[in-house]
Amino acid sequence: MKLFFREHMFLIAVQVIQFMVVFLTIWLSGFHNVSAIFYAIFLQVFFFVCYLAYHFFSRRNYYEKLEEGIERLEDALENTDRAPIAKQLDSILKRQYQLYATELREAEERQEEHLEFVDRWVHQMKTPLSVIELTAQNLDEPDSSSIREETERMKSGLNTVLYMARLRTIEHDFHIKPVRLSNIVRDVNTENKRFYIRSAVYPKLVEQQAEMVVESDEKWLFFILEQLIQNAVKYSAGKSNQIEIHLYNRGSSAVLEVRDEGTGIPVEDQRRVFHKFYTGSNGRKYRESTGMGLYLVKEVSERLGHKVEMESVVGEGSIFRIVFSPTQNLTPM
């Protein structure tokens, strides 16, 4: 409405001037029948108002759309009015929508292609890595262990890349099923044997209740736990020689807790440790901190519907917990 009036303000002003000019012309020409003149002007005004009303009602949606804009992308596809100008607007919006859609699709395809490339490349790298590892095993110490330490770091780096690439399509990658927690802890520990040994930090599993089972995705839970354990070991090395992994029920929720007596996280960093690429003061002191680990833990847990908790005191250590909701807890009570 407002826009309509603004749009027609000038026309209305011109009309008013016209009425006055017509009135004056007739008056000055010597015709002094006021009621006849006013009647003529009234007719003029009547037709003018009719025109404006018709114009407005036939283009009401059009003006509305122009005034309010569109909220969602799909709004651009809605038909506005039958008036030619409204149709023209619709066709432009549709065209624009199409152009953007094409561009978006192309961008998505490019990204898809890139992800696939990354995925293949990572898998390709595993073969040379195997060769280096096998060759290193035949060397004498300490070179042998030293080379294998590096290949292991490459291996874990490659794995993070894979998981990172899969994160975007994580919903398609989930296979939710019952997972026995003690099994997954054991698998992660076995997988990271050498990392423990090299750091001279050893795990201890404390099961408050045996046979705990939760509903989750095994592969991603493995990944989360591996990140937490690797952090715990990394920040314990040289300070303590043990990390503890606790399994217990809290109320009706199942809890998987990784507890270390390492460096601890300063209070000012605690809020941000789950942020992408945030390394904090510990990350700067220790090498090979990417700032990705805890971010991925948080992201993946959220999508799996698990909660992540953290407590930490500088100099005393940190506790990270994965809390499985009561509905995900399948442990027989």
Added chain:
Amino acid sequence: MQKILIIEDDPKIAGHLKIFIEKYGYLATVIQDFDDIMKQFRIEQPDLVLLDINLPAFDGYYWCRQIRLESICPVLFISARTGEMDQVMALENGGDDFITKPFHPDIVMAKIRSHLRRAYGAYAAKHEECILEAEGLKLYPERFELHFRGSQTHLTKKESDILESLLDRYPRVAGREDLLEKLWDDQTYVDENTLNVNITRVRKKLQELGIERAVETVRGAGYRLRISWEVEE
């Protein structure tokens, strides 16, 4: 002697596998021509096949199906692919097991042995017992026994593991990390002391056989076997 066919297009990996397999007393053949694997399969008539998935021309799934048309010998897939779907595909196409790269040679050997046992009867007469030997000192890792000049002694699993590494690595150093890794047990986790304690026990066992100071500590690296006894000609 049982024959194992290695179908892997990376020559170095294939070479390493061949060396490991032959060390354990099996015969290993590496496929050179990937266009007609079946022809070579028929010539070799292997008892077990190690199969990669990514191969030139056809993939491993295809070859596994071809093998299955004429043989029921165990087929173990070795691949860099780790997806659940790949493993399902491998088993659905007739594979018996799946090993992911990068693999640990001990695991590959253990799986080969377990599948051979299963396929051709437990401890078939064909299979020769594995013996590790250095200048008259003989270790039977499957029986946990150590023999030296007519006398013998029983070992625990952990002692046998340590001696196996020492003999296997001789004359090189057996790395600390490798020894600890070998001792690592899924149920009870190791720590630094486990190794020290067990090395002491191994030394004692060697003393029982009349061998002194044969396990030498190499600082910062690990332990090395030293031939401290007089070698008989």
